[in-house]
Every structure is written in structure tokens, then in C-alpha cells.
Amino acid sequence: MSINLKSLIPVLNAEWTGSDTDIFVDHISIDSRSLQNGPQTLFIALSGANNDAHLYIAELIEKGVQNFAVQYIPENVKGKANFFVVKNTLKALQELAAYYRDLFDFPIIGLTGSNGKTIVKEWLNFLLSPDYNIIRSPKSYNSQVGVPLSVIAINEKHNLGIFEAGISTVNEMVNLEKIIKPNIGVLTNIGSAHDEGFENLTQKINEKLLLFKKSAVIIYQKNELVDKCLLDFSAQYPLENRALFSWSFADASADVFILKKETKNDSTTIKYQYKDEIFNLEIPFSDSASIENAISCLLVLLHFEYDFTIIQNRMEMLYPVEMRLEVKNGIHNCSLIDDSYSSDFQSLKIALDFLESQKKNASKAVILSDIFQSGFSNEELYSKVAQLISDNKINRVIGIGTTISSFQDKFPNSTMFQNTAAFIAEIENLNFNNETILIKGARSFQFEEIVSLLEEKTHETVLEINLDAINHNLNYFKSKLADDVKIMVMVKAFGYGNGGLEIAKLLEHNKVNYLGVAFADEGISLKNGGIKLPIMVLNPESTSFPSIIQYKLEPEIYSIKGLNAFLKIAREKNLKDFPIHIKVDTGMHRLGFEDNTIDELIATLKGNSTVRVQSILSHLATSDDPKHFDFVEKQISLFERLSSKLISELNINPIRHILNTSGISNFPDAQYNMVRLGIGLYGVSNDPAEQKYLENVGTLKSIISQVRTIPAGDSVGYGRRFMADKETKIATIPIGYADGISRLWGNQIGFVTIKNQKAYIVGSVCMDMLMVDVSHIDCKEGDSVIIFGESPTVIEMAEALKTIPYEIMTSISQRVKRVFFR
Numbered sequence: 001m002s003i004n005l006k007s008l009i010p011v012l013n014a015e016w017t018g019s020d021t022d023i024f025v026d027h028i029s030i031d032s033r034s035l036q037n038g039p040q041t042l043f044i045a046l047s048g049a050n051n052d053a054h055l056y057i058a059e060l061i062e063k064g065v066q067n068f069a070v071q072y073i074p075e076n077v078k079g080k081a082n083f084f085v086v087k088n089t090l091k092a093l094q095e096l097a098a099y100y101r102d103l104f105d106f107p108i109i110g111l112t113g114s115n116g117k118t119i120v121k122e123w124l125n126f127l128l129s130p131d132y133n134i135i136r137s138p139k140s141y142n143s144q145v146g147v148p149l150s151v152i153a154i155n156e157k158h159n160l161g162i163f164e165a166g167i168s169t170v171n172e173m174v175n176l177e178k179i180i181k182p183n184i185g186v187l188t189n190i191g192s193a194h195d196e197g198f199e200n201l202t203q204k205i206n207e208k209l210l211l212f213k214k215s216a217v218i219i220y221q222k223n224e225l226v227d228k229c230l231l232d233f234s235a236q237y238p239l240e241n242r243a244l245f246s247w248s249f250a251d252a253s254a255d256v257f258i259l260k261k262e263t264k265n266d267s268t269t270i271k272y273q274y275k276d277e278i279f280n281l282e283i284p285f286s287d288s289a290s291i292e293n294a295i296s297c298l299l300v301l302l303h304f305e306y307d308f309t310i311i312q313n314r315m316e317m318l319y320p321v322e323m324r325l326e327v328k329n330g331i332h333n334c335s336l337i338d339d340s341y342s343s344d345f346q347s348l349k350i351a352l353d354f355l356e357s358q359k360k361n362a363s364k365a366v367i368l369s370d371i372f373q374s375g376f377s378n379e380e381l382y383s384k385v386a387q388l389i390s391d392n393k394i395n396r397v398i399g400i401g402t403t404i405s406s407f408q409d410k411f412p413n414s415t416m417f418q419n420t421a422a423f424i425a426e427i428e429n430l431n432f433n434n435e436t437i438l439i440k441g442a443r444s445f446q447f448e449e450i451v452s453l454l455e456e457k458t459h460e461t462v463l464e465i466n467l468d469a470i471n472h473n474l475n476y477f478k479s480k481l482a483d484d485v486k487i488m489v490m491v492k493a494f495g496y497g498n499g500g501l502e503i504a505k506l507l508e509h510n511k512v513n514y515l516g517v518a519f520a521d522e523g524i525s526l527k528n529g530g531i532k533l534p535i536m537v538l539n540p541e542s543t544s545f546p547s548i549i550q551y552k553l554e555p556e557i558y559s560i561k562g563l564n565a566f567l568k569i570a571r572e573k574n575l576k577d578f579p580i581h582i583k584v585d586t587g588m589h590r591l592g593f594e595d596n597t598i599d600e601l602i603a604t605l606k607g608n609s610t611v612r613v614q615s616i617l618s619h620l621a622t623s624d625d626p627k628h629f630d631f632v633e634k635q636i637s638l639f640e641r642l643s644s645k646l647i648s649e650l651n652i653n654p655i656r657h658i659l660n661t662s663g664i665s666n667f668p669d670a671q672y673n674m675v676r677l678g679i680g681l682y683g684v685s686n687d688p689a690e691q692k693y694l695e696n697v698g699t700l701k702s703i704i705s706q707v708r709t710i711p712a713g714d715s716v717g718y719g720r721r722f723m724a725d726k727e728t729k730i731a732t733i734p735i736g737y738a739d740g741i742s743r744l745w746g747n748q749i750g751f752v753t754i755k756n757q758k759a760y761i762v763g764s765v766c767m768d769m770l771m772v773d774v775s776h777i778d779c780k781e782g783d784s785v786i787i788f789g790e791s792p793t794v795i796e797m798a799e800a801l802k803t804i805p806y807e808i809m810t811s812i813s814q815r816v817k818r819v820f821f822r
Ligand SMILES: *Cc1c(COP(=O)(O)O)cnc(C)c1O
Pocket: 490, 538, 619, 659, 660, 661, 662, 676, 677, 678, 679, 680
């Protein structure tokens, strides 16, 4: 794309300040951290409750960005760049995209629905790609921000678009419709997702249909409610010759009537009737969601008038869609970003941004296959890819495929292979070592083989950490903070069991202000991992003071004795203004200066230039318990008095902070200058009413090692604590109390989830294994098992085990591999 900025002034209804020559941009960015920002970028400074991109404009100008859309021009950058000043930058992004969309008039498929959008989109892309140059939303970019960014990636060579639109409440679809303006509308499954945003199902359907105002055909699963909504919709938004194209399992009046579906092993034969003829179609899936998604694709192909044999041949090859970018531990201390199923240009940009945010090693490598359907000529495409690689400061490139190999001269420091097998034959000689490696290739290159060779092997139990959920939860709590209130995130105990360094990286990327750890060595490993954020150490032992100083960690000081010990070492090292944090005890009675030691503290600190009081803090004992809220109020007022005294007598201006997660929710007036977020970030609230706003972060998964059926009267496990009263099917799962699963969870108290069904633990939990009753579940060896996550939740487990979620989360042993994804 290339847009003349001058032409946008009327489109965005903007005021323009800056040089008045014509300027062209070819990249729209909203992410200040992306290494892809440059002179040809128009940076749109979005400003939300959580983050104001206007704050990063000065930094961006230094990096060479010259053109901005802003809501105001910050003082420090006036006159230093070109600015569109608009009322609302999100609106401006959307209006720009809508304008840009109108420059093209090839067919566009618009997908909406509660489930299945992304899969149907990916499958349609696969099914139609032999015949079209397709532009589609990358990953699941379907939001108010994701949709405009997807559409702006259209170029002149594309001749078919597939975009998905996701909404969570009313009045959102109008914006997305203007941007996508699909000629072909597909309504995928209408489930119950996001119901909280709507009064009822009718309202939800009506809102979704708004995507199809200009659609000449609407594809959907026939049912009474949707039919009724469509009738109202057509009356309200009439369009000449609009066709409704429906399918159904039950209603023979649908255009495509599914007569029968027969599932065998992992495939399904679908018998359908279309225009009075009967056809059979086989797809390599057996679950009902995949069958519905495949039928939606079938209708699109029928609408495009594909021949029935082509439909059959292509649909046979449908594949599971991997929607996430996963971070995995690699061999020789590498980390891997696994994006081994797609290779379009647009998703390469996203993956490179993700690589930058997640890199654990200074050195970055990319393993990349030939790229298909870019819409560019090969020459142009690989020049663009080479530019991206260089903008992103990638240290080495490994290209696999005949096309990318032929452009090797564009890639400095690259190694090229004709195919995946040739690469695998050489893998030992490539010395992968302390690198963060992005592995990105088209399906046909089977890069999953590369991932499995480069991945560190551990046993099958993993704790999957959803980084997007962490982001979501962070934003939720940020939105509760008054302007200018800083945020410290507690990453002690290995990020509450979820992974220390990875989460710290994410938080640094998201510009939190501080990290908090319990002990110095936790802080040291974060600093060694490259974390630059300031880190407060809650419980520094005096033996660790020298390393605290060496690693520029910031100690919490909670006693005169500790203060003197720290001062002694600090003076020996001739330190000046070393930041320390003063903890006062306001009622928790764990650590901290008590009321009667404050005078001595003041006397010791007065006139002292060795250390500087960076912050004053205290900790609440009962911020989660309404019964004791009056106690919290007492703690807060004592904190106010003690901290004010320190401030006035020492004439200092420190950060003050007292709130933990529950405090943020329950005591908004005590935010002072900073809060300390802990458990909430990891998706757990102590308040059931608040829980629904948080997203689950950790899912502990394992697999079935063995399945057996035992007769009535037999027992299971040590001590014969389970006796079968009837024939019972038992599955063994390789996770036990040594992994952190309490023995109290055994003996039919606790359960796991297999194929969306509960399976209760029978007998006692062993050290490395447990057994569950799967009599009612159709399952086999190797099937996936959820130990906790969406169900059971750690909250449910904690209740049954008479403890708190904190203990469950932090008990998961380090031998359980953590896998991060978004
Ligand atoms: C752990 C901790 C927090 C965070 O508490 P949550 O309840 O997890 O939010 C805050 N402050 C201190 C001093 C802590 O030790």
C-alpha cells in the first residue's frame, strides 16, 4: 500500500500541521515498540484507559518516524514532525481503513458469529487459494483495532478478501461493517460466547447481521430465530437481489440439506442435498464444531460454483488450525517461537513483533519457508521480506524453499536450503545455541518437524500460559487506576508459578513501572535475563546486599538493623542516592517499621545521601474480606500518618503504595502513587463478582498414558482406596503430588477434564501419577487431559482443598514445563 497523506486530511476530518510537501506512507502502525516503524510509517497514537501512545511520540521521532495521527500534540514534540490532529484516533484509524477499502472492488467475504470465525477463515483461505490472491485477517485480528489493520494490508494484486469481525456488545458492528463491507456474508455458529454484552440472543444476532448490510449473499445455518432476524434485517436494509443461502441438519427447506453425517475414526462423511442432487463429502474431522465449520466452507464453495469433485478433493485435505504463536523451550538454551503453519507476509510482520517482545536471548534467528500468495511479484516480495528482516535486526536467516533460496543475495548472513529435508540433514551443523528462533513456514513445508527437532524434550505434562490473558487482566486492573498511578507487578515465586522471566518480559513490553520479587536471587535471574525494569526485593537478607547493589536491585528496608547493615555496605561502595523502599507495619505484623521506630528511622535517614527513599509502602492484611474492611481503613489511615510524617520530616517526595489486588478492587481511594498487583494478573480474583472480568491464564495439561477396564470388585491404587462397584474404565495420567497435585485432591474429591467431560480421580494420588474414572468418556491413550484451567478452576480446587488459589498455583513443581502462547 502507499497512501498520500494529504489526501487523508478530508477523510479524517483532520487538522494538519507540518511540512506541506506531499508525503506517502506505506505502513500504518499503532505499536510504539515495533521495530518496523520508520520514515514511511503513519503512526496512529491510540489513547485508551490503559495506555496512551501519545507518550511515546518523542521516542518514535528519535527512531525516524515522521508522521503521526494524534488527539493532541504533546508539548515536547511540537514542530518536530508532521501531525494530523483528530478528535479520536481510533475513529481515525477506522475511517482511514474504510476509505482505503473503498479503493478496491474485488469480492470480500465477511465472517462473523460466536465461534468458528478464524477456522472458517483459514480453511476458506486454504480452499480458495489455488484460484485467488487472497488477503485475509492475520490470526484472529477481528476487533475494532484488528479489523482496520487487516484491511489496510490490501494491495493492488489481491483479488479476494476474507475478513472476520468480532464484537462483544451492541453498536460495535456498524464500525466494522464500514471497514469490511463484505459482498459475501457468512454467519458461523451463534453460540453463547460474549453473552454478557447482549440482552438476549435476538439482540446478539441482530447486531451480527449488521455486518451484511451490503452483502449480496448471506450464508448461515437455518433456524427459526435467525430466519426471523433476517426477515427484519432485510426489511430494514433492503438490497436488490440479495440471496439467502442456508444449510440445515433438520430443515429440508434449507438450500443445502444435510441428510446424514457418519463419523468413523477421525473422519466424517457428510451426505447433503443441493439443487435436488445428492452428494457425499468426506472431511478429516469428527467433532461437531469442525463439521459445522466445514459446512460453512462448503456453502461458500457452492456459492462460487465450484465443481463438486474439486470441492470433495480440497475438503478432504482440511487440517487443524493452529491459531496461536507459541513460545517453547528449545535445545541448547534456545527459545522457539512456533508459527509453523502459516507464511503470508502480513502474519510475518506480526510474528516478528512477537519475536521482539519475547526474545530471551540477544541473538535472533528466523527460519522461513517460501511465502505464498503475497500479492507481490517474487522480486518485490523478497525485497520487502529482506527489509523487514533487517528492520527487525535479525541476526541470521535460514531460508527453506526453492524460491526464497533464489533470492539469497538479498539476505545478508543467511543459509538457504531447497527443502525441509535438506535443512534437517544439516541441522547439527547449524549450531543453534542461545538464540530466539522464529519458525515460520507454509503448511506444505511441514515445519512442525523442525519444531519437534529443536524443542527441548520433557515429559508430557505442561502448564500452558496464555499471555493474552495476562495482558487482558493487566488492562482490566489498569483501567481501575486513576491517572498517573503507577503499577508494580509482583512476580515473586516464579510469577506465582506461571513463569518468571517470560512474564516479566511481557510486563516490561507493556510498560508497567516496577516489578516485585521476594528474594534477591529471583531479581538477579530477571536482570540476567535482560529485564531493565526496576525491581523491588521484598525480603532482602543482609547477606544478599552486595549482590542487590551489584545487580541494581532495590531493597525493601523494614528495620533499623537492616537499614544500618545496608548503609554500611553502601557507604563502603561509595554509593550515592541508592534507591530503597521503606516498609511500615500498619497491622499485618509481618515486616516493617512500627510506629514507635519511625523517629529513629527519620534520625538515621536525615541528611543521608547514600540512599534515597524511592518509595514508602505497607501491606494490607484483609483487603479481600468485607468483614474486616474497618481494619483496612485503620491500616490505611495509619499508613497515611506514618508516611506523611516521613515525607515532611525528611523533606522527600517518594512513591507511596499500599494496595494489592483486592485492595485495588475494594479501596480505590487508597491508590496513592502506585499499586502492587499480584494474583489478579494471573487471572484470579478473591471476589466472585469480579472473577468474570478476568481471563484464565494457566492451564495445566497432561495426557492419558494408559486406559484399562477393570471388573466390579477390583481396586485401584495404593491402599486399595477405590473399589469398583461395577465394571469401570480407568485412565492413568502422568502427574502426581511431586508435580504439586495435593493428595487431598484424590479419592473422588477432585476431577480432571477429558473431552470436555469430568473424570473423577479414583484412589490416592501417587507421586508421579493419578488414575481417573473414564467409564463414561470415549477416550484413548495419548488424549489430552486438563488438570486445571477453565474446569476445574484453581478457585474450585482451592475451595475443595481448604486453601487459597495462591498455594495451588505456586505448588506446581518446576519439573512441569511451562509453555507460553498468545
Ligand atoms: C504478594 C504481595 C502483593 C500482591 O498480593 P496479591 O494479593 O497477590 O495481589 C502485594 N504486596 C506485597 C508486599 C506482597 O507480598
